[in-house]
Amino acid sequence: MIAAILATGLMSFAGVVVETAMNITFPVLMTEFNVTTNIVQWMTTGYLLTVSMIVPLSATLKRQFKTRSLFITANLFFLCGLIIDACAANFPLLVFGRIIQGCGTGIALPLMFNIILEQIPDNQIGMMMGLGTLITAIAPAIGPTFGGIVVASIGWRYIFYLLIPLILISLIIGYKSIEQKTRIQPSQFDFLSVLLLITTFTGLIVGFSHLGSPFWHWSLGGALVLGLLSLLLLIWHSLTIKEPAINFYILGNRIFSGHAIAFFCLQITALGLSFLIPNYVQLVNKSSSTVAGLLVLPGALLGAALAPFSGRILDSLGPKKPIYTGSLVTFSALLLFSFSALKMSNIMILIMYFLYMFGIGLSFGNIMTSGLSVLTEEQQSDGNAILNTLQQFAGATGTSIVSAIVALSQNKNGNQVYLTAIGTQRALIVLSVIILVAILILFWAVARIVKK
Structure with missing residues (x-):
């Protein structure tokens, strides 16, 4: 069971590593392929958009196909995408490779959480959901640093080459360990x-x-x-x-819907920030891609380390304390980013992102666990599909929104460094408003669970 979670987690890990590592390479890709800010972001947006289209089908795919077959298919998709991107001669081919990877991740991502929900005792769900979140949460910690070092030393194509062995290891572990626990129920697609x-x-x-x-x-x-x-x-x-294909009836559960909306908003800010920071560090502060990656490493590691710990807090004390505390800390960090955006030193960015990821580590996985807890056992695979879909679509939405805001400022005449800083500040203000909406909805939804 642990090996099966590890195998599916490794693939999800690889998907997030590529996503966050490529954010570091955007200034390099813009120069090499002669594309603008709002075009280069399709490297991330195209991938997340594809994942968000595939994930909603996970409940249907799970009912119709064997879990091991789905995993092997996902692995092969991702492997082909890596090879295409490593050899891509132009930007459209690069985006196409990312879309192929998105097909693989979209199939694999829900498998990990479905295995946890099906096979883990109720009193350990919070901890194991935290462990599952940890596997994918470590990736944003490693991705930017990995991307920055690889770009600076041997070139951006090796981001894809170096992940091929990891995918092959995941394939071997998954083939040997993934078992079929539910009966196949063929139905019309x-x-x-x-x-x-x-x-x-x-x-x-x-x-x-x-x-x-x-x-x-x-x-x-x-x-x-x-x-x-x-x-x-x-x-x-x-x-x-x-x-x-998507069971919208479960959105009639207002407590679950509240969690889902807050989960969506929180992910918009997370992916939006992961786009803004590396570009600000390189384009405004004129630092290297390696420095851009290292600046987010401490915060991302903290967020990853807190994931299983915060799950244990939920198991012991309920959802209110970790979710309320984490979301308020996240909002505070975004406000600090917004007020400081015109002149942020690298040290300031490191500290504020550390604070932001502390809040994410406390709240993010627990919002998912808390939301699913109000559904019946039969509804949980559909709820898992909806939450994972919202997570990926929110990432694509966040990246698109902030890149468009920054590009709108950069398109004006004037000092490009200053215009990039102005655009970043405006994007951060938008993210702060989004997280405030999430907090208001989340406090209502969690309070309803506590009252029950």
């Missing part, structure tokens, strides 16, 4: 939901990434309208068929 899901996420993300355009332009208003209409059709279709 809901292709219309898949199509509507693709148009929903693509429309919304394209719209968010063009926030500087006039609203009546297709790239902004048209894309957002397409995304919202597709979402409404997706919800209506899912509620009118017997076996939908």
Whole structure:
């Protein structure tokens, strides 16, 4: 069981490592492939968008296919994506490789949490969810530093080459350890939901990434309208068929919905910040990619280390203390970032990010555990699929929004260093507002659980 969690966790770990490592390389890629800030961010956005399209299907895939078969398929997708990116001759091919990797991660990510929910006793769920979160939370700690060192020493392509052995190890462990614990239940695949899901996420993300355009332009208003209409059709279709790809009925549980919205908002800030900091350090402070990676290392390590510990706190004391404390600390850190953004030294960034990740470590995994706890056992795989989908879509949304805000400032005439700092400050203010909304909703939802 532990080996199965480890195997699926290693693949998820590799996916996050590549994602955060590539954020460090954006200034280098912009120069090498002659692309702008809001174009280069598709390296991350394209990947997260693909993951967010695949993850909602995890409950359906889990019912129709063997767990080991799904894992092997995911592994091979990710491996092919790594090879494509390592050899890519142009930027579109680079993005295509990331999309292939996203297919693999989208299948594998929910498997780890489904294994935990199915096979771990209730009194250990918090700790094991924390351990699962730890496996993927270590990746943001290692990713930027790994990316910075690799780029500075042997080149960005080796970020992909060096992960190939890790994926092969994951494949071997998973093949030997993953067992089938539930009965396969073949059913008709809901292709219309898949199509509507693709148009929903693509429309919304394209719209968010063009926030500087006039609203009546297709790239902004048209894309957002397409995304919202597709979402409404997706919800209506899912509620009118017997076996939908996404079970929207569970969102009728308002406590779960509150946790899901807060979880979504928190992930927007996390991925938005992971885009802003490396670019600020390199473009404003004129530091190297290695320094940019090292600055976020202490905070990311702290957040990862706190994940299982905070899960034990939830098991012992309930969700209120770790979630309330963590979310308030996270909000405080974002306010400090916002007030200081025009002139942040590298030391200031290190300290504020350390504080931010302390809050994330206390709250993030526990929000997921607390939200799933209000669902029935039959609903938990669907709830897990929805939360993992929101996590990936929020990452794509956060990256698109902040990159568009920064690019909007950079497109004006003037000192590019100052304009980048101004754009970063505006993006941080937006993230602070988003996290405030999350806190208000989260406090209501958690209080309802405590009262019960």
